[in-house]
Amino acid sequence: MRTLRDKLVKIEAKVVSHSRYVIFEMAEVVVPRALFCEILERISRLTFVAVTPGVG
Numbered sequence: 001m002r003t004l005r006d007k008l009v010k011i012e013a014k015v016v017s018h019s020r021y022v023i024f025e026m027a028e029v030v031v032p033r034a035l036f037c038e039i040l041e042r043i044s045r046l047t048f049v050a051v052t053p054g055v056g
Helices: 004-010 033-045
Strands: 015-018 022-026
Touching: none
Parallel strands: none
Antiparallel strands: 015 022
16 A cells, blocks of 8 residues: 555645645646545644744
């Protein structure tokens, strides 16, 4: 089974992470509905860790 990263490379997509948000950028290509749904489902399962400024 291929990983999500392998599938993103195949469809020319990338995830861009900034300090407060994550952007899913995808090239203008036709993606099979099942694959797109799987990607959205995996994104929804992601958990984010709150980062608080630490004492240096």
